Amino acid sequence: MSSPALNEYYLNDYASNVARQICAATFSETEKVSGSDIKKLTSVRQVNYFVIKYLFQNWKKEMKQIxxxxxxxxxxxxxxxxxxxxxxxxxxxILIAENDLEPLVKESVKDTLMLMYSPYDYFIAEFKQSAPLKVKTLEEKGKYLTINKKLWDSLIASLKNSSEEEFTAGYLESEFNKVCEESGHEPDSIDHIIEDLGEYQPIEEGKLYSESRGDYDADPVHEEKVVESEVSLKETDEMINENIEEEDSNNPKPIVDKYQSDYETLNDKVASERGKVKTLADQNLNSIKKGLSLNQRYMFTRELFGGDPQMFDQAIEKLDDCSEYNEVISLIEKEFAPNNHWNMDSYEVSEFMHMVNRRFPD
Incomplete structure (x- = not known):
């Protein structure tokens, strides 16, 4: 499933900087932190939960060695x-020192960004790193998700109808693709997380996406394989089972004014890229809606349609109902772009127009 790729270098750099700040603040008056401290490590609950996840994965590994x-x-x-x-x-x-905690925080921040901006790739990486997996293990993993969890739960519900006891990465990916295609789940709002992480370092979404399109290649040391545990981790359940809990508008320059300035017109911008589409494998689409990946759907909804899934769906249906290319451009130029204050030079608009080109290649 084609999807916008995240910039691995930016992810690592951002996560390292934020983890360093989190730990510096946490250990300013203490040498070690406890489990209760980790629960409130940051205001971003997803980061805290992922730290707990990594902590207990390492704990299980130690117990296995014993x-x-x-x-x-x-x-x-x-x-x-x-x-x-x-x-x-x-x-x-639990009692952990700063040098031991910081690597866990870094990976947790990185995972949080993946789950926010590229949930499909995050879930596929989970399958590849931990398979074969049982439903019970998938349910345990689900405890650590506080955003975009509905798709994970839908996958588990689907797998419970199977007679198999454990599932390979390939099977999980196939079933997850079906869930993504069939579900009407709306992306969770991430504005509050962007704001909270921004207190440490603002997320530069322009740098977040890499130039190339394709699947995210997970770091092989990203996560240890999960070991089935026969013991109920009381500390984990206490941490995880507690209650799971606007971007500022800068009034960007009206789109019509941008066309009258030194910006490219939409027609010029798209025309310059149309030839490139012909070099892509499987370039033509019968439907933009059916060609969208989960990551693209979440990205376009949030960045181009104000986080309104219904508005996004209606826009895509209008585009798919168009009979010719000029009709599509007119809709985008006169309705979608000005009404939603699109930045025509942004990655999101470029990716959106890439999908339009695939739908209307000639």
Whole structure:
């Protein structure tokens, strides 16, 4: 599924800077933090939850190493019972230093940006890094999501109808694509997260997207494979099961004024790119709506249609109902662009016009 790619270099740089600031503030008056401190580490709940996620993945890895001893029988009923008690006790006594926490915060900030701006790629990366997966493990992973969680829940609901006990990455990706195509889920608002992260460092959305289109290549050290756990992590449940909880307008220059200035007209801008479409594989689309990836749908809704899914859907239906290219350009130039104050030089408009070109290539 084609989608706008995020700039890996920008993601890493941004996450590093923000993590450094978060930890500097957190450890200004203490040497180590507890589990309760991590719950309120930042005002961005999604970042806090991802930190908890990484923390317990590492914890499970440590427990697996302990029970891998060739000298002791960890399968004995009495040992297993004692081990569960021990694990639960340890899980309730988190204590972590700054140098150990900062890498977890960095990955958590990066994951949060992925989930905000490129949810499809985030979910696919989850499948590839952790498969094969059972429904139970998917449900556990879902506990750490506070935004764009509805699609994840829909996938789980779909998998519960299967007779299989665990699923490969390829199967999960295939089923998730079906869920994306069939669901009418609206993207969650991320304005509050943008504002909260902006207190550390404003997100430069112009730098967020890379020039090339394509799938996001996840860092192989991004996440350890999840190990099935027979123990209920009380600390995690307490952290996760608590209640899950405007961009300023700069009155941009009217679109008609921009056409009268030194900006390219929309026709000129699109015409300069139309030839490029012919070099792309599978370039023609019978429907813009059917050709949109999940990431594109979320991006266009938020950036070009004021976060209003209904307005976006109506606009796409109007475009798909057009019979010729000039009719499409007229709609965009006279209605969509001026009504929503589009920045005609933005990545989002360029990507949107790329889809229009694929629908009307000639």
């Amino acid at each position: 029970t891998a001893s060739p000298y002791f029988n960890y399968d004995h009923p009495e040992v297993k019972e004692a081990l569960i008690t021990f694990k639960n006790k340890v899980s309730n006594h």
